[in-house]
Amino acid sequence: MPSDAVLYQAAALCLTYPDEDLIARLPLLRQAAPQLRGFTDHAALTPPQELAAHYVRVFGRGDRHSLYLSRWYDGGIRRRGMSVARFGDVYRRHGLECSRGEMPDFLPAVLEFTARTGDSVLLTEYRDGLERLRMRLTGYGTPYAGVLDAVCATLPTVYTSRPP
Template identity: 75%
Template sequence: MPSDAVLYQAAALCLTYPDDDFRARLPLLREAAPQLREFADHAALTPAEELAAHYVQVFDSGNRRILYLSRWHDGDTRRRGMSLARVEDLYRAHGLEFTGEELPDFLPAVLEFTSRTGDLDLLAEHREALARLRCHLADFGTPYASVLDAVCATLPAGS
């Protein structure tokens, strides 16, 4: 288990749709992952409807802030299907079966996988995409940028 396992799990929660379960976990998230306190405090102080609307505005509008990692590299090409299958194979190789409603390359799913297995390969492989996403979030002026700041700070330097 990597030393950043709690951070990855907490970041996964931060990057999912802010439903009632999300709001209930904010106090624990704030204490467990100090790197995410700024975001957790923002989320706790923002009315639920406003936070949900902001999430949709940030992540459901175009490709510049998309949470599907293979889209950053493969776009909507056939190659993307192969990338998704490879991610599912990696999950299976670690004894995990992907059963989420989202695709297996959904960043919160990849963060949860990394938290549970300690395998940084997917995050490291998509380091450039994560950095670009972080920049787009910062340019948009959303507190979600601080979540990507924390995740990107844990990744090994590129080769």
């Protein structure tokens, strides 16, 4: 079984918009993170345009399947400001910054941060939101649910109170 760091990095890639780079990496992701084979096999067999359209249907419309972790607690943009700033502070403590144009609470960014640093504090604190997203993706019937299944399986039990 691969390390959690490998799984988190692979999951981060699987949860980004499926471009040519992701398609090219699918065989490596399949081998490196067998827990994600349900998704990687689906993605490998799905025409790229169809895969991209599915990603937009799942993640591109509203907050129902939001990949922005603070939205699971704070809702609208005004209330999210403090939480988003906290994500950035945690990254900076490790000498990292989120790439331009992306919010630090974007789940693929948090997974990559966790893979690079071994610090799972953000995933653990937002575990309840991850579980809610996982359940919604499962109910929607998307292969992306399997990615969240694998990530959630590595985390301690649900964090029961709102992160600071």
